Amino acid sequence: MNRFETRLARLREKLKNTGAEGFLITGEPNVAYFTGKKGNDCTLYITKSEAWIITDFRYREMAQELSWLSFFETAIGKSLYDFLKARPEKIIAVEKDRMQLSVYLSIKEKCPEKDILAVKDIVLELREVKDEFEIEATKKACAIAMKAFDHMCGYLRPGLTEKQAAAELEHCMKTLGADDLSFDTILITGAKTSYPHGVPGNDVIQKGDFVTMDYGCKVDGYCSDETRTVAIGQPTQEMTDVYNVVLEAQLAACEGIKAGITGKQADSLARDVIEKAGYGEYFGHSLGHGTGLEIHENPRYAQTWDKPIKAGTIVSIEPGIYLPKKFGVRIEDLALVTETGIINFVTAPKELIIL
């Protein structure tokens, strides 16, 4: 069994509880999870004993490489609905949070003999715990991002715009072998660092600024995620103090996180430090999130996540303090959760770097 067949077997186990006889997988990352291909314009159909990929001529050759899947080719006059109509299964599950409403309505209209069951999070739950391949790919992506951080430490200087610096960072990751970016790079400077998800603009880096870089790349489909805040020239005492509170919070979380702890408890490890220092109201987001084929996956390190965190999940650890109109600081690592602690994939220095 290859890793995709193993995943299919796990999916079939889960499907047993839904009562569905067939399952239509339409979300691009969910298709990628079972194929290893990007999966644009591809749909999967899974039953107890069969697995189909439904796509068109453009993906014929690709689909033929996927030997664990049968191939149904759509064309003009031959559609997903024709495929479904010809299937013997009556109860068909679809993904509530992935399927387009228009497709859902068309299935209802064109296949009235089928019972359509809208299910949620089935594949997402499977994706939570990572296998060896996924862990290795994430590690590789983190290694590229760290090399790019080193490069940026030599590159950042007063006079550059945020856009110029962000382009350099992205170019560097691609040159080092990244397939893609994990998400739109955040590279912001000065007072704008108080925007947790600020967009790089024409603002110019100046002496005395903080620069926050929150960025990542994909390798073999898997995302890295890392944030570092650096100072350009001598920071003020307040900047240094706030930085050190965030660092202390981040280290406390890295120290305390292990399998079995709830997302809420993990979040509190960092939040308690920041609250004690008097900055609680300026840490308005949660501590972290899972990553994988998508940049935001389960589990969450958040006050709303009461479930225990499982070993084998990959989760970001990213506390921050954001002082409006002044500056912000965030430090983020990405780590594998184990029974006894974490294996941190981001080993770039965390003490305040002054460039």
Ligand SMILES: [Mn+2]
């Ligand atoms: Mn993140």
